[in-house]
Amino acid sequence: MKLTNRPRRTHAEEEEKPRLVSPGHAARSAVPRWLQGLLTPLLPAALLTWWVTGTVTGSIPQRVLPGPFEIWEAIQRLTENGEILRHLRASLARAGAGLFTGGIAGCLLGLVTGLSTLGNRLIDPLIQAIRTIPPLALLSLFILWFGVGEAPKVALIALGAAFPLYINTVGGIRAVDTRLLEAAKTYGVKPRRRIISIVLPQTLPSIFSGIRLAASISIMLLVAAEQVSTAGLGFLLLQGQSYFDTAQVIVVLLVYALLGMLVDLLVRFAERLALPWTGRETRR
Amino acid sequence: MTPVHPNSGHTDQPVVEGAVDPSDAAVSLRGVSQSFGNRSVLDDVHLTIPTGQFVALLGRSGSGKTALLRILSGLDPASAGEVRVAQRRTMVFQEPRLIPSQRVWRNVLLGLNARSRRTDALACLAEVGLADHADDWPALLSGGEAQRVALARALIREPQLLLLDEPFAALDALTRVSMHRLIRRLCALHGPATLLVTHDVDEAIALADRVLVLADSRIGLDLRLDPALDRSQGSSQQVAIRRTLLHALGADEQTDLPLASTQTELERHRGEPSPP
Numbered sequence: 001m002k003l004t005n006r007p008r009r010t011h012a013e014e015e016e017k018p019r020l021v022s023p024g025h026a027a028r029s030a031v032p033r034w035l036q037g038l039l040t041p042l043l044p045a046a047l048l049t050w051w052v053t054g055t056v057t058g059s060i061p062q063r064v065l066p067g068p069f070e071i072w073e074a075i076q077r078l079t080e081n082g083e084i085l086r087h088l089r090a091s092l093a094r095a096g097a098g099l100f101t102g103g104i105a106g107c108l109l110g111l112v113t114g115l116s117t118l119g120n121r122l123i124d125p126l127i128q129a130i131r132t133i134p135p136l137a138l139l140s141l142f143i144l145w146f147g148v149g150e151a152p153k154v155a156l157i158a159l160g161a162a163f164p165l166y167i168n169t170v171g172g173i174r175a176v177d178t179r180l181l182e183a184a185k186t187y188g189v190k191p192r193r194r195i196i197s198i199v200l201p202q203t204l205p206s207i208f209s210g211i212r213l214a215a216s217i218s219i220m221l222l223v224a225a226e227q228v229s230t231a232g233l234g235f236l237l238l239q240g241q242s243y244f245d246t247a248q249v250i251v252v253l254l255v256y257a258l259l260g261m262l263v264d265l266l267v268r269f270a271e272r273l274a275l276p277w278t279g280r281e282t283r284r
Numbered sequence: 285m286t287p288v289h290p291n292s293g294h295t296d297q298p299v300v301e302g303a304v305d306p307s308d309a310a311v312s313l314r315g316v317s318q319s320f321g322n323r324s325v326l327d328d329v330h331l332t333i334p335t336g337q338f339v340a341l342l343g344r345s346g347s348g349k350t351a352l353l354r355i356l357s358g359l360d361p362a363s364a365g366e367v368r369v370a371q372r373r374t375m376v377f378q379e380p381r382l383i384p385s386q387r388v389w390r391n392v393l394l395g396l397n398a399r400s401r402r403t404d405a406l407a408c409l410a411e412v413g414l415a416d417h418a419d420d421w422p423a424l425l426s427g428g429e430a431q432r433v434a435l436a437r438a439l440i441r442e443p444q445l446l447l448l449d450e451p452f453a454a455l456d457a458l459t460r461v462s463m464h465r466l467i468r469r470l471c472a473l474h475g476p477a478t479l480l481v482t483h484d485v486d487e488a489i490a491l492a493d494r495v496l497v498l499a500d501s502r503i504g505l506d507l508r509l510d511p512a513l514d515r516s517q518g519s520s521q522q523v524a525i526r527r528t529l530l531h532a533l534g535a536d537e538q539t540d541l542p543l544a545s546t547q548t549e550l551e552r553h554r555g556e557p558s559p560p
Contacts, residue, residue, distance in 0.1 A: 179377070179379065179381055180381055180383060182359060182381075183375070183377060183381040183394075184383075184394065184395065185359065186357045186358065186359060186374070186375045187374065187375075187394050187395030187437070187441075188395045189394065189395045197383065197385075197386070198383055198385075201383075201384075201385035201386075202384075202385065204385075275385075276421070277384050277385050277386075277421040277422075277423060278384075278423075
């Protein structure tokens with residue numbers, strides 16, 4: 001009789017009809033919803049409290065982490081007479097130029113590789129080889145080649161942005177539903193038309209995630225590229241570092257974070273505009 | 285109408301000259317064989333389909349039905365034999381295969397030249413009862429609706445040969461019945477020769493003027509159905525034809541199976557108390 005693996009059950013319970021449960025029962029969290037809402041800001045709030053009390057009471061040294069007032073002062077100092085805007089503009093121009101040229105180059109090379117077997121044979125091995133070199137390691141070479149002006153910085157960012165777009169374009173083309181192409185073929189759609197009306201739209205989502213990757217990479221590479229310059233967020237960062245101005249370093253870090261978020265939001269917005277057929281409202 | 289080689293025009297291969305079939309046929313196959321590797325799926329198939337005839341092609345899975353259809357559509361070349369088909373031919377696949385990035389009416393106009401217009405697409409969508417969905421994205425359609433769009437896309441070109449590759453297989457039973465009615469009506473209206481590939485014997489009897497059974501890489505049975513036939517499910521004629529077809533498919537119905545006793549046996553099983 002005692003074959004069940006729940007020996008604590010009484011006889012009376014066993015004879016009861018099986019209780020009905022709601023199908024999502026097991027998956028639902030034991031934590032009530034109102035508490036879950038409180039959990040999300042819990043850790044950031046704790047960290048913030050630690051920061052404020054630590055810096056005000058002086059248990060955290062200024063050099064390690066400046067307090068809210070010092071940060072506020074740094075922000076004011078950097079924003080008055082538009083100082084930070086000048087640097088931001090310089091950085092955005094570089095990142096934009098690099099992303100644009102590198103992105104277009106990566107996309108075009110990806111199209112050649114994805115659409116023609118000849119291109120695949122010719123281009124892909126070389127690109128895969130170059131891809132293994134860290135872009136940062138190339139900065140020295142670029143400075144030797146292009147000097148210390150804008151060119152090496154833009155080139156570095158362009159190189160970093162090209163790879164994700166290349167890989168995502170090729171991957172997107174490889175993932176196109178061949179059954180659609182087959183159907184178009186039986187309906188007499190010419191090869192060039194098949195590429196324009198089927199392959200490219202089907203590849204766009206993948207290209208857009210490539211753009212998002214490339215955008216964050218180009219912001220990342222800014223820091224390195226602007227080590228040798230007189231303007232830009234990277235310059236501000238380095239300046240803060242050499243003057244032991246931790247507050248300035250932190251302000252620049254905050255700007256980087258904001259920039260990354262904004263760019264990602266922007267690309268997502270552009271994606272939604274460009275791919276109206278993939279939105280949530282078009283699915284059943 | 286002059287049958288042409290299936291690879292002419294639409295695909296990249298050049299037109300292969302051959303003897304022009306003099307008869308008014310939409311399909312003419314002579315000694316057609318197809319093999320993949322050393323596996324033969326079609327062996328010396330001869331078939332002529334006259335204009336306007338609705339032919340159902342039955343066969344077990346792997347019997348070469350789809351291989352034959354792909355030859356006729358020009359997607360695959362035959363390994364051997366002479367293939368002549370009508371020039372204007374369209375295909376409806378098992379899945380709708382609509383282009384997700386184009387609105388429904390654009391999908392209907394797939395492959396038509398630039399002069400083809402929205403009004404034409406709307407008229408054709410109205411024929412399949414989907415005029416309201418012309419501006420939807422394909423992802424918004426249900427399975428049955430998407431398949432009707434695929435049908436509209438096939439019919440707008442006024443095909444001389446309509447190839448249907450199990451187009452109802454993925455639909456639920458109710459949708460399938462209304463699709464049957466629709467396709468019968470539209471085929472009668474537009475009058476293409478139709479080749480419907482299916483594994484559903486009842487579907488073949490319900491729709492076709494002529495049923496072919498593909499078995500052992502050949503057409504094992506070529507059955508013409510009387511237009512006056514009582515096609516309703518379970519009528520004596522329908523049952524007799526059904527039995528013939530199943531026999532040709534090698535799947536004989538065990539008609540003398542004691543169904544009732546099986547039923548009671550099931551009941552008894554259900555009534556038994558489940559083991560603790």
